[in-house]
Amino acid sequence: MERTGVTIRVEGLTKHFGKVAAVQDLSFTAGPGVITGFLGPNGSGKTTTLRCLLGLVRPTGGEAVIGGRPYARLADPLRTAGASLEASNFHPARSGRAHLRIQCRTAGIPQSRVDDVLELTGLTDAANRATRGYSLGMRQRLNLATALLGDPSVLVLDEPSNGLDPAGIAWLRGFLRRLADEGRTVLVSSHILSEVQQTVDRVVVVYRGRGVAEGTLGELDPEGEGLERVFLRLTSDTPAEPAARTSGREDR
């Protein structure tokens, strides 16, 4: 299917929760056909940024837009951007299939998509089981299936590998690659660079709410010192990076 690329753009994004500066003047882009890793340690503002992008949290300043518009002003939001944020609370007695059917009905998406996304995410065999019996990995797959219902051009996935076993992580890698190869924009958050280094093309690294690096993996590690070391250096209090040195402190 021919897709027109849709770019994610975050510009000067700032979000304060009371005295906590969760995100501070963060700017980056994520473009079509590319998997962008959004990386940072716990509490560095990743989820808050993704929530701003999806219109779930109102920024204190700056903007986060999809195809030039805030999520709330997209003409066809579910067909433009699909999201999976943290492990959702599915109704425990409802089957995966029933959950997806309800989502379709609510969003005006044809029910025929349910079987498509079950197949795509490898959940067909478990589709009629109640979600209370789903493992964390199966819940992640159901989250992904839900995000894909509208066949969106943009996918925003918060820690999608959480709960997946090694085979599941390998599957996710190939799956995200296919989605990007179809021309979609894929933004994936993670705690650890080494975890996603085989999956992503580019990374945006945040620390204490601020952007500290953006580029391809090669650009981030020109000296070949190892991505794990680069990540730890960028996201520690060692005064190596100006952005890290000037960032505010907040408590979890």
Ligand SMILES: Nc1ncnc2c1ncn2[C@@H]1O[C@H](COP(=O)(O)OP(=O)(O)OP(=O)(O)O)[C@@H](O)[C@H]1O
């Ligand atoms: N609703 C909220 N109210 C108050 N503080 C919040 C709220 N949401 C997030 N924070 C704070 O903002 C900071 C950034 O949190 P956020 O969840 O965005 O980080 P994260 O990088 O996604 O972390 P993790 O990897 O642990 O999920 C943290 O200090 C967190 O405690």
